[in-house]
Amino acid sequence: MSVPVAAAQGDMWMNYHTLLVAEAGTLPQTPVVFPNGLVTTQPGIAIIKTGIHTGKVAVSVEVYDEPPRVTTEEWDEVVEMPLEAVLGRMRVCGLASEAPDYFPDLTPEGPGQYRIRVHARGRDAAIDLVAETPVEEYLIMTWPSSKAPEAIYKQSDSYGDQQRAASEVI
Template identity: 45%
Template sequence: MSKATAIVPVSYNQYYIGGEIFNVEAWDYTGFNGLVAALDAPGHFAVPGQFAVVMTGTETGDVRVSIDIRATAPQETDLDAWDEVVEVSLSLPGRRRGVTTFNVDDFDLPDFPGPGPYRVRVHARGRDQGQELLMVEDDPVEEHLILVWPAPPASETVHKVTDAYGAMIRAS
């Protein structure tokens, strides 16, 4: 249906899928998979989430993000090319239905076609390299792929979690 790739400037090791930016200091990450959290407006885990926070190894700087919006679920999950792959459900009831950050909400990435429910599979690689550099300018070392398709709400599915940055988050 729609595909695109953009350079997304992240800060505080994160970007968002949909939603408004809420009081992040109140969020509780207990039991977090380390990559993507589906949250309700107060910042609690939810199925489906009203929005999602995606954690990046890169603290400040650029991450390459691709979105692939599909009409149906992908037939296979590509685990070989990625360090982390996690799937969540989102409802996206607000006006924002795409990738946003603290400062920017207009990327050359497609928004989801309308309110969900959607299944969202986030893939990441290069988070450990991004964490080592802290600030990444010009040529991102970290890459994310977000696959999206309409689907009824379902529990989170962790397909693969292998990078050191995600392990650090899961241990905290």
């Protein structure tokens, strides 16, 4: 079983239903759709769709040098995507907030291809509301990898269903 080479956890302030893993100064290119209901990627950025509109979410990050074991127990949604690091220094942050110092660089090998696996739970707890204390939790894992298709391991929350349905309309 692989062991993370770096890990951290903490509460993250986010807004507009958006939690990011991004290189400094990189913003999502519109339109942003979420066919899997949870996460989408663009060069230099991963956009994670939160249930709350604004507030704090609990975030754990783990960086690996090889693919970690897939676990879906205790999670509502688990999706894995290709992730391209353009500059090579991607960190978790909000749309209008910088990455806290305690979160590590999620692309430590520099520019190139990675995988990102996002786990989510609690997105149905306060949809479209403000959460001063976290009601949602996310586990974000990354590792170097060649480009590969998306992998969906679990989809079970109502908010994800809404996002998947909305992306079909576009």
